[in-house]
Amino acid sequence: MxxxxxxxxxxxxxxxxxxxxxxxxxxxxxxxxxxxxxxxxxxxxxxxxxxxxxxxxxxxxxxxxxxxxxxxxxxxxxxxxxxxxxxxxxxxxxxxxxxxxxxxxxxxxxxxxxxxxxxxxxxxxxxxxxxxxxxxxxxxxxxxxxxxxxxxxxxxxxxxxxxxxxxxxxxxxxxxxxxxxxxxxxxxxxxxxxxxxxxxxxxxxxxxxxxxxxxxxxxxxxxxxxxxxxxxxxxVEPVTYEQKKTIKKGVKEKVVTFLGRITMQKGPEYFVEAANEVLKRTDNVRFVMAGSGDMLEKMVARAAQLGIADRFHFTGFLKGDDVFKMFEMSDVYVMPSVSEPFGISPLEAMQSNVPVIISKQSGVSEILTHAVKVDYWDIDALADAIYGIIKYDSLSGIFKEKGKEEVDNLKxxxxxxxxxxxxxxxxxxxx
Amino acid sequence: MKSICLYFQVHQPLRLRRYRFFDIGHDHYYYDDFTNESIMQKIVKECYLPANEILLNLIKTNNKNFKVSFSITGVVLDQFEQYAPEVIESFKQLASTGCVEFMAETYSHSLAGLNNNDEFKAQVKAHSKRIHELFGQKPKVFRNTELVYSDEIGKTVASMGYKGMLTEGAKHILGWKSPNYLYCNAINPKLKLLMRNYTLSDDIAFRFSEEGWNEWPLTTEKLVSWMNQMDEKEEIVNIFMDYETFGEHQKKKSGIFDFLKNLPAAILNSKNYEFITPSEAIKKYQPIAVAHVPHAISWADEERDLSAWLGNSLQDEAFTKLNELREDVLTLNDERINKDWNYLQSSDHFYYMCTKFFSDGDVHSYFNPYNSPYDAFINYMNVLSDFKIRINELMDARKKEAVNHEMQQKDRLIKQYEKEINKLKKQILQD
The missing domain is CATH 3.40.50.2000 (Glycogen Phosphorylase B;)
Structure with a gap:
């Protein structure tokens, strides 16, 4: 054929x-x-x-x-x-x-x-x-x-x-x-x-x-x-061994990551609001918004307005190795997409042993079991899930282990x- | 007889390098050496050295009847020292003529006067000390960063023993009154105020090479003829501007250096004028009225207020987060931390975060290393995060040290007591 x-x-x-x-x-x-x-x-x-x-x-x-x-x-x-x-x-x-x-x-x-x-x-x-x-x-x-x-x-x-x-x-x-x-x-x-x-x-x-x-x-x-x-x-493409360089995290705190185009479709504003909720309850966390897009400036201004900008970082658009580096540094990956036909990036995160939180409005949520699923608009649920994973090691441990297994079977x-x-x-x- | 007070501000920002999220916790060097050095070298060649040489000649040829005053920030002095020590030498030559007055300001061109009196005083002291060491003068007159002034700041400055201060002759403060007199502070009338004549100052600093201006080209004769039209009773004309006007803001080909060369002769030709330094001015004249400035003013932009540095959510967040660190910085008193603390104070960082680009875009984009205010904010906050991590680590180490110290002391005490107990036991046995 x-x-x-x-x-x-x-x-x-x-x-x-x-x-x-x-x-x-x-x-x-x-x-x-x-x-x-x-x-x-x-x-x-x-x-x-x-x-x-x-x-x-x-x-x-x-x-x-x-x-x-x-x-x-x-x-x-x-x-x-x-x-x-x-x-x-x-x-x-x-x-x-x-x-x-x-x-x-x-x-x-x-x-x-x-x-x-x-x-x-x-x-x-x-x-x-x-x-x-x-x-x-x-x-x-x-x-x-x-x-x-x-x-x-x-x-x-x-x-x-x-x-x-x-x-x-x-x-x-x-x-x-x-x-x-x-x-x-x-x-x-x-x-x-x-x-x-x-x-x-x-x-x-x-x-x-x-x-x-x-x-x-x-x-x-x-x-x-x-x-x-x-x-x-x-x-998702399996990660080969040579790619697996260990990257040392520069910060002590847990790192919660959003990675994608910063546009309405990806729901970045829900991530910022949830970050604010989590930061009210614990100090031991930093949030990273990686990517670029037409809502970036609005998000920067919002983080500043909430007074969380010393704990909420922006990296700009990431390419190739930097994406991998970002996953290696992350403790939680969040994809709060408003509408996501599929969404490969959570799978890539899981390959790097990062627990993921995804919106129910994403195609990938139809096939994943070992991931937290929330409605994109439900900031409380999102904050709750982030807090749980960074606070309770047993929870993140099981997500890492089972998640990796699950994603390795997606061929x-x-x-x-x-x-x-x-x-x-x-x-x-x-x- | 009218007095002309010429004052030049010398400052170059110490620009931050592109500091990414990935650098946090790994790399503790924040400055863009290449850009800082190359911009410095350029301005030294185009402005500082040639302009200083002209001034030195003018003082000599006019039998010391030509006088000027300077304010040189600590940040720029540090950069001269590193990249162009010859500039410091040439300022020393100017100082030795006795016709040049150096004024006090904050070391790092900071906004500390707005929020923390203790920090403000410390920075001013550091700057005065440096000026004294270099030029053998103890500054008697104060000028705040960007001529920022309010009644409260004036009060603080007066309490530090300064007799006079420079500020903007802002229209919304003076109203119908003329800037061409001496004024005084509303809280402590002992502090005299020199108000910038912004029309004449900006004619030179901004409009000199503007060919669309109906008065172009500006000649020394024209300037003197304007001054001749002033009211006879008016006493002092304050012409304050950036020193970089000569050769940098106004390029050499505009004829700005020839203008400067001819200025003293044109003015001294008529017997009605003399040059004066700020401290001579406050001795010679009596204040004509009190200047009420309840809200801070500055010499920047159309608004003549603080909105270039503070006010939008980005600037406020960065400024607050910076100032929160002060207690720890003081406690640590670590040399490297102090240095970065000083440099991070610079008002320039906040200036780059300004979002009101429309009316004064030209001035704001001048040597601005960032694409957008958001970009500036992200970079600054990343640096600040790393700075905070370093502070926390050092604080932890200090605490541990303190605990160890306490433990050692206790050990020593225990040993001492044991000895005494043993001694007493022996005594009991002997008895």
Missing amino acids: KVLMFGWEFPPHISGGLGTACYGLTKGLSKIDDLDIVFVVPKAYGDEDQSKMQLVGANNTHIKQVQEHIKKFKSKHTYLEVESELIPYNDPDEYYTFRDSKLFGKNKLFKVNKEGKLEFSGKYGSNLIEEIYKYAYVASTISMDNEHDVIHAHDWLCYPAGIAAKEISGKPLVVHVHATDFDRSGGSVNPKVFEIEKMGMDAADKIIAVSNLTRNIVIEKYGQDPDKVETVYNA WTNAALHVHNVYNGAINSFL
């Missing part, structure tokens, strides 16, 4: 959980016999791990018959010329820059460079919509060049690419819903993004959702046939087998 897979990012060039999940899944799939993957990303840097699959960067794809394609493409995709100023998913690192700069002036025709290739930034930037459609355009060429049996598109950014590929090759399309705009926006969806999401799901032969939570959203909000939608939970190979079944289903339904 040959799979043509469209993603948006790939390690080491990632800025969100999507790249990590794609990498894990493709690695898992590569263990299945007779399954070949061509993984396409908008921009290939050349230093990605390609041992498990062939990685095609859309920026390296030579485009033939440019004129003809543009004509055909424009007649089919009239929605190409999007006027909205849209930044649905910022690269946290560049948050400050984007906020200041005037949004882009739009190019109505794509520019092809001398070698007949399109230029991609591969980032979640201000001209994201344009990139998505450029990507879709190149996808049709890639679809012609690479023989395949099934098309797999990850998240809305790649749905147009998936649709374009399907139109060329006529092969079944599987879309993988890692998140919906209902999660990102807290209910007030961006109509443009919704349109693209719905279009992708409508065109798909099978839909993979990362949790039942997401599956329900797909069925209810996007009006999809329940038989078409399957839940495949994510997993990408299992997820991959499940996805393989979905492929077969899609191919069969197509015949």
